[in-house]
Amino acid sequence: MIIKPTLLIDKEKCLKNIEMMSKKAKRHNLIFRPHFKTHQSLEVGRWFKNFGVERITVSSLEMARYFSCEWSNITVAFPVNILEIETINELAEKISLNLLVESVGSAGFLSGHLKYRTGFFIKIDTGYHRTGISPANTELIDDILRVSGTSGKLDFKGFLTHAGNTYQCRTRVEISEVHDRSLGMITSVKSKYKDKFPDMIISVGDTPGCSVSENFEGVDEIRPGNFVFYDLMQLYNGSCSEDQIAVALACPVVAVHKERNEIVIYGGGVHFSKERIEIPSKGIIYGQVTEEKYGGWGKPVPGMIVKSLSQEHGIVSVPASLIQNYRIGDVIKILPVHSCMTVSSMKTTTKILISH
Template sequence: MITKPTLFIDKTKCKENIQRMCSKAKTHQLELRPHFKSHQSLEIGRWFKDFGVNKITVSSLAMADYFSSEWEDITVAFPTNILEIETINDLAGRINLNLIVEAEDTLAFLSENLTSTLGVFIKVDIGYHRTGVAPENLALINQLLSQIDASDKIQFKGFLGHAGHTYKCRTNEGILEVHQKSLEIMARLKNAYGERYPGLIISVGDTPSCSVAENFEGVDEIRPGNFVFYDLAQNKIGSNDISQIAVAMACPVVAIHKDRLEIVVYGGGVHFSKDRLEGEKEGTVFGRVVEQSERGWGDIIPGMYVKSLSQEHGIISVPGSMIDQYKIGDCLMVLPVHICMTANLMKSYHTFDNEVISRL
């Protein structure tokens, strides 16, 4: 029985999403190293193994430690935090660990303090402008490579980029334009350094590009993550159909204000986060209500959406023709805007077979 906000997962949809991305990687002869920051679950991770995945990406050393009990090849796709050197050394002594670097100081510290061998990718800024070396800064790239070559504990793996600016796109054409520019940047680096490092890996991978694109020329590895669940934000970008969203939040109805055509649910910012969709026809949207079925959910209900969130409250706008259909004690199923944040807040997933799937 649902008594409080509960995050449900549709296992069939989730596994279909995994299979679809694995098939795309196989078709294009790519290594799929999925990012596990979206689900952060050992059990869901095992579903990837069923499709032949054996390498993963995470966004923190704590996450790497959690998954190291079942995964032997892990890339931490976040700038190396040298203050966690004890954890780095512990992990590097147990698994094939890859870090990302972009600074001379980071490499100097690793060279002095590593006790086991690990791999590093040089992070390249391919247009997102969050982190990474500017691809035209060959002087810095050459200096980083010289430091790597001089270390007996550090192995150069290749160049890694993240086209996070696809999240600002709203059409497939926009996604593909960003993706193509990313390919061109990485191709120049591969041409410049491929002879010197014949095994270097070009690693890219955001969910929009990996969902939409069919050209991965020059790429060796992709690292999408959100695709395992998808969400409303990805749908707005153009990555997925609503029918592919594999998670929804069940929220109890705690108050009804017919005069305002609003329902209050137990489900607020501490459950969904406050990610939102701006510029929708209704204005700002924090989630959308979907039709319920005995073992899941269906289409979005037109005109029913989360219009505001406070800490515990969610305010649902309801069409006047539907307001009388609901009563206090009902539960509404809501698709989240950003599932990575929502799942991180909720800490577990429930299935319609009364299973609870834990996560980090």
């Protein structure tokens, strides 16, 4: 019985999502290295093994350590934090570890401090402008390759990008355009270096691009993560359908305010995270309530959105025609805006895995 905010994971939907992306990778002859920051769970991780997945991506050395008991090939897709060199050496002794480098300083530091052979990707900025090197800056790329080449410990694996700017798109066409532009940029770098490094690969990784596009020309590896659960952000940019969203937060109703068509739920920023999206027809939303359905949840209820969150409270707008259906003590199931953030917030709390 659910009595407080509880994350629900629909295992059947997850397996379908994993199968879909796994088949896509096979169809395009791509290495499938899913990003595990989305679920951060050994148990969910095991579901991927049935689809032949052997290599994974994470976003911190802490996560790499957590997964290293069951996974022996891990890329930490985050600019290497040189302060954690001890953890890097501990992991590199045990597993095939790949790091991300985007400066001569980090390459030099690693060259001087690595104790075991460690792979690295050079991070390329293909338009998101969060991290990475401009594809035009071959001088910096050359410097990094020169410094790392002298170390005897650093193995150059290839170029990696994350076209996170697809998250700002609002249509599948826009996503495809951003994805294609990103591919054009990173493969232009590949063509400059492939003679010198014939084994290097190109790794790309955002869920919108990997969900929507069928163009992976010149790409060798994909690293999507969010697709295992999807969420409202992905629904509204066209990357998934309602039926593919595989997580919901179950929240008790603690107050009903008929005079303003609102209910108050036990479920706030510490559960959902404060991630928000602005939808033209709805304004800023923090979640969307679903219809009741045995053993899971149904479709989103039109007009029934989480309109604000404080630390432990959520305020849900309810259409006037439905407000009489809700009572204190009910538990409602809410699709989150950004599943990675919600799952991370809830990771120390009970999860219920539903198998139909």
